[in-house]
Amino acid sequence: MPFETALTKALDLRVPVLAAPLGRGSSAEFLAAVAGSGSFGFTALAHMPEDAVSGELAKMQRATNGRFGANLTLVVDQRKRLAAALDAGVRVFSVWQGDIEPYVRLIKDAHGLVFWTVGTPAEAARAKDLGVDFIVSQGREAGGHFVGSAPTMSLLPAIVDAAKGVPVVAAGGIAEGRGLVAAMALGACGVWMGTRFVASKESANHxxxxxxxxxxxxxxxxxxxxxxxxxxxxxxxxxxxxxxxxxxxxxxxxxxxxxxxxxxxxxxxxxxxxxxxxxxxxxxxxxxxxxxxxxxxxxxVELIHDLKSVAEIVAEIEATAEAALDKAAQLRTGR
Ligand SMILES: Cc1cc2nc3c(=O)[nH]c(=O)nc-3n(C[C@H](O)[C@H](O)[C@H](O)COP(=O)(O)O)c2cc1C
Structure with a gap:
């Protein structure tokens, strides 16, 4: 994969691909398959009862060798879950909705990395001052809950323009390598995919x-x-x-x-x-x-025609990205 970006460097990835939190679908087995494929997955803490967070994260730590992140939806008080995750050794976090400022401070104090899912350029413009490491630009076509004010095609470049140099990951409607290459052309350093990974053999979705x-x-x-x-x-x-x-x-x-x-x-x-x-x-x-x-x-879903293993999904992303890059190179030379 010919991409070396701020994202691949920060998380030591072979491919600039992140698996979004998928409710109970992001099990230890799923996260291990994602880590093994050269990408990186997030688990949603919101669905874990507070007293179960430590045990669940310990399982995930063992399965992935520590290569996964935790997602916090801030519509409710998540300080106890954050403390349990930090105690469990998690250092990569994704936050969204609600007031992120106190959470970012606690994560940065623990030398962690923060991804912030935003839906407007105005939020992106605040990311640098808040100490956010990566912005996730979530287009309004994103599967599940969304905050995006516009579809990925127009929101992503507007967020890149507003981000003051904070690297931006693209989310919403991306399922394979053509979407990855398009997102990179619009200024992203990688992609964050949900729906494609639901339809993976290893996800713990029904x-x-x-x-x-x-x-x-x-x-x-x-x-x-x-x-x-x-x-x-x-x-x-x-x-x-x-x-x-x-x-x-x-x-x-x-x-x-x-x-x-x-x-x-x-x-x-x-x-x-x-x-x-x-x-x-x-x-x-x-x-x-x-x-x-x-x-x-x-x-x-328009691009998802079968249930694949995570390794097959990532291999398909790589192959289709390579083909899209070749096609783009031909466009440039007019061949
Ligand atoms: C089953 C499912 C559960 C999700 N749960 C969360 C969540 O708990 N926290 C979160 O930040 N995003 C959640 N999302 C949204 C994803 O983070 C992401 O923005 C979205 O899936 C990207 O669009 P895509 O589905 O087209 O790839 C979820 C998405 C799906 C499909």
Whole structure:
């Protein structure tokens, strides 16, 4: 892979590719496969009960030899999870939503690296002063929850222009090497991919969910806020499912009045009930009505035609990036 960038240098990567946090899909086994492929993955701490963070991260540390990062969604107080992650030796963090400043300070005090997912050039302009190491430019087509104010094609270069030299990673709608090369041409130092990695053999997402990602076309996607609790709404892209259709048939009522609220569709691994409209994406061992849970995905589904191993996905990124670079070189010489 002919790319040596700020990202590959900072994380000692063979390929400038990051695997986004995928809810319970980012298991120790998945993160180990990502690390083994020469890329680097993040796990979402938000879905781990506070008292389970240390144990989960210890497993991931062993599986990856310490080559993974932790993601914090700051819509709730995450200081306990951050402290547990720092104690567990994690030094690469991704933060987004909410007030990042106190978290960045704690991570930098521990000599950690901070990725900040932003959706506007105005946020990107603040990154340097806040001490952020990498900006993640999340286009509004990104799978799952998104903060992007515009699609990747126009948002990414605007964020690069605003970033005051802080390196920018591109997220949203990227599934293979042509997207990687395009993102690099727009000024990115690497890419951050979610939907493509859901449909990997090693991700711990539910088999049925993976198959829906493979089968889906962009026309199957809907933008909604129904899979969030009242007061914590953030728009997200999902594949249309039974919960969405039922809500739509009921005339799209506001959160708090959705049909079937309070209906149990499954149980969390710790035995607690999982209700319809919960934000948890379906995981491998989930029992009950997995299809009713949010099937997060982006328009990258147009490029995903099969379930591949992480190594195959990364090999495909490399091959298609090489081909795209050759094509771009031909354009330049007019051949
Ligand atoms: C199943 C799933 C879960 C996600 N969970 C998180 C999360 O917990 N924290 C976060 O920062 N982003 C999360 N994201 C968004 C990704 O970080 C990323 O921005 C997005 O997947 C990029 O777009 P793409 O899906 O087109 O690759 C999630 C995405 C998916 C598909």
């Amino acid at each position: 088999r049925g969910y993976k198959e829906r990602v493979v089968a889906a076309r962009a026309t199957d996607l809907v933008e909604t806020e129904i899979f969030d609790p009242v007061g914590q709404e953030c728009p997200h892209w999902v594949i249309r499912n039974s919960t969405y259709s039922r809500w739509e048939d009921a005339g799209c009522p506001p959160n708090g009045q959705r049909p079937g609220e309070g209906e149990q569709i499954s149980r969390f691994p710790n035995g607690k009930p999982l209700y319809r409209y919960n934000a948890a994406a379906a995981w491998d061992a989930m029992e009950g009505d997995w299809e009713a849970s949010p099937l997060y995905a982006s328009a990258a």
